Amino acid sequence: DVATVLAFLLEERRAWLHGDQAVPIERLTMLANERSVALVTPDAKVNWLCHPEPDSAAIFADLLGGPAAGHFSIKPEHGSLPLGQRYLPGTMIVETRWSRLLVTDYLEHDVASHRTDLVRRISGSTNAVITFAPRPEFGQVPVRLLREREGLRVVGTSDPMVLRSPGVDWDITSDGVQETARAVVRPREGAPVLLELRCGTDDISEHAQAESVRRDRAAGYWSDWAAGLHLPKVQTDLVLRSALTLRGLVHKDSGSIMAAATTSLPEELGGVRNWDYRYCWLRDGAMTAAALVSVGSYAEADGFLAWLHGVLETIPGPERLHPLYTLHGTQLGAEAVIESLPGYAGSRPVRVGNLANQQVQLDVFGPVVDLVVQLATARGSLSDADWSMAGAMAEAVSRRWHEPDHGIWEERHAPRHHVYSKVMCWLTIDRTIKLGEQFGRELDPSWVPLRDTIATDVLKNGWNDEVQSFTTAYDGDDLDAASLFVGLSGLIDPTDERFQSTVTAIEAELRSGSTVYRYRRDDGLPGDEGGFHLCAAWMIESYLLTGRRTEAEELFGQIVAAAGPTGLLPEEYDPIAERSLGNHPQAYSHLGLIRCAQLLSQ
CATH class of the missing domain: 2.70.98 (Beta-galactosidase; Chain A, domain 5)
Structure with missing residues (x-):
């Protein structure tokens, strides 16, 4: 009853x-x-x-x-x-x-x-x-x-x-x-x-084809694609699953790539750090496509860059790109809460949309150019459309690099001069210059001096003598795992004592056993969060660049152990409760795993 x-x-x-x-x-x-x-x-x-x-x-x-x-x-x-x-x-x-x-x-x-x-x-x-x-x-x-x-x-x-x-x-x-x-x-x-x-x-009628035929077709779609990949010798099966997962987050009709498959899986059980990741971030999408290029699949990069060309046609200039868009390249509506849903394990609120759509994130241009470089290098040729894309990203940087922004982690505070964002602006110009030189394209004469100017700015304002590390931003002494990119990007040589010291400082403050936190500062939101698998991947790469292979192998083994029984990883991990957190499966986590396995195979 x-x-x-x-x-x-x-x-x-x-x-x-x-x-x-x-x-x-x-x-x-x-x-x-x-x-x-x-x-x-x-x-x-x-x-x-x-x-x-x-x-x-x-x-x-x-x-x-x-x-x-x-x-x-x-x-x-x-x-x-x-x-x-x-x-x-x-x-x-x-x-x-x-x-x-x-x-x-x-x-x-x-x-x-x-x-x-x-x-x-x-x-x-x-x-x-x-x-x-x-x-x-x-x-x-x-x-x-x-x-x-x-x-x-x-x-x-x-x-x-x-x-x-x-x-x-x-x-x-x-x-x-x-x-x-x-x-x-x-x-x-x-x-x-x-x-x-x-x-x-x-239509509820019988399908024209037998179910077994359709099942074989579905299997063949993935297995045929997987057969063409070039996989590392370390954790080969798990890398394959990561590549398939990234391909599963690709929206083939549009060419866009989701950051994750879900919304509102919590960064802390019972907390409010619940976000909608079912959209296409320029940064995440470019990094995902680049990871797939690295294992031998180029179609996803072509689709993503075509999608981004379409987005560029809707705005006055590349410097006005938003950090993220819907899968079909339109702007998101207002962030909203589904009040009727109690959330995963009671973790409210359940959100749709993402307020980060309205932020300034100046790091997003770098991963796009890096993708163009990887794709052109893999193919041995550079298309006019891809060179145009690199030029558009360089143009965006030249117009806005000096501004403060909200950074890669999308904090809902006032903008700061984030070290990672400046490094990515430098990377945009550096990679565009090298791309043009590699493929005989004409360079804008302002690019070389701009590259030097940005590098000088980062080295002068991003380093903090007191903490012996590159910091989160120019205006403080707090640390951020993303600042490892001062060395990972090549802005300074990995043998530079400042990078070595930065790795040690970030390890001491942000690593907790099997994971690495993004930061430990007050970001304006209540509660805590887990460590990020992507940040752990950056730490592994930093260990390898600084000659600490044993630590790199140990941390990589801990990431592998955190994967679920079918090989999937969400965004975060709580090393104290030994519990996974965040949206799932997360592109960041899987592309980080692929990168580390490739490096450890060398």
């Missing part, structure tokens, strides 16, 4: 708020198909799926609100625990296995751009319970479920949605607002149960 249903929902909500049902972040596994992403728990619950785009509202948001926020679950009727979960090697197809039950999940390829098609295949020899609870618009739109001969039709959404499930006998219940479908099925030898969620269409 209604009272029983409400009591059950209240108990589930209580457990969720206390973290009892929050799956450890690193144990979530991503599905991807070149335009959509979804997350699956270790027991085969789809707890995150957005439609029609990855940065749209969620259909299943159990990740951020528990079962009441929507999920699509499959489990054995008699409650045995799963034996394990894995990706099929070299693919983004996921298998979850129990003693007599196997669930195979993938997002279908070769569907229209307005569609998101999730295929779930149940095989084995025991009864399975299916729960289908779509909650469009983060659960803010009530839906009804209509039984049809071939499955279920979701009613009440602006975008059509059906679940093809021939032969499944659904029982539909209501909590007074939302409806949920439940069924018990028993797969037979050679006759698996097929569930096909189709978002963006009302």
